[in-house]
Amino acid sequence: MKHISIVRKSALKLVLLIGSFLASGLIILAMVLGNESGNFVIQVESGDVEKSIAITDDPNDKVYTNRLEAGGFSGMTCTTPRYFLNGDDYKEQEPLLKELTTDLGRTITKETLFIYTFYIVNTSDAAMNIDIEMSLSNVTNQFDKAIRIMTYNETQEDVHIYQAVDETPREYQYYPYTPEYFVNDMTVFTQKVPLTVDVDKIKYSVLFWIEGQDPEGDERLFDGTIKLSMTLKVDM
DSSP states (O other), X not given: OOOOOOOOOOHHHHHHHHHHHHHHHTOOBOOOOSXXXXXXEEEEOTTHHHHTEEEXXXXXXXXXXXXXXXXXXXXXXXXXXXXXSOSSSHHHHHHHHHHHTOXXXXXXXXXXXXXXXXXXXXXXXXXXXXXXXXXXXXOOTTGGGTEEEEEEETTTTEEEEEEOOOSSOOOOTTOSSOOEEXXXXXXXXXXXXXXXXXXXXXXXXXXXXXXXXXXXSSGGGTTOOOEEEEEEEEEO
């Protein structure tokens, strides 16, 4: 992953950025994460939970599950990493990212940022790789063009940001890492996460927001929706 080169802007440029951001950021938008019931769903492929991996959003959980659901929400407004991470690059932003993802389960901050944090648990005695795939569906009003998705593997200090393909590629200011494009119209990303015998669980977070610097994030998104889900399976 390549870091975006960050150049500190003058106070005037920052004011202009804020003005531009607020112009689009105050638009009220709708968002639904997950399946038909309006939940963001994370699930382990059938069979893997019994033999090797599980997931949980309860630190005291002793009986693990193969499915987690987080209620979606509506009324989402625009934001950008400069505002919810309060920094110009990853070195400055990482402490607040860790703070935002402290609590397990669902967190919504000021109706601009949706966060879900959980543990991937190794229930076996063997090392393995976990394949993680996020899919999207039920997109309306081109909602996928403006949404950003960040994954934060805190245990292994791995961060990714994903977005739809930009027809006109551009650099977004204050991003901790250069965004990667969605795999296709149905798949956001695929990741391979190693689980070793020394690491019995991984703390993993997913963050969603509508990018205020993106020209796609305008009134065309009003009442736009998207459904997202994640599947984990053992790479045999």
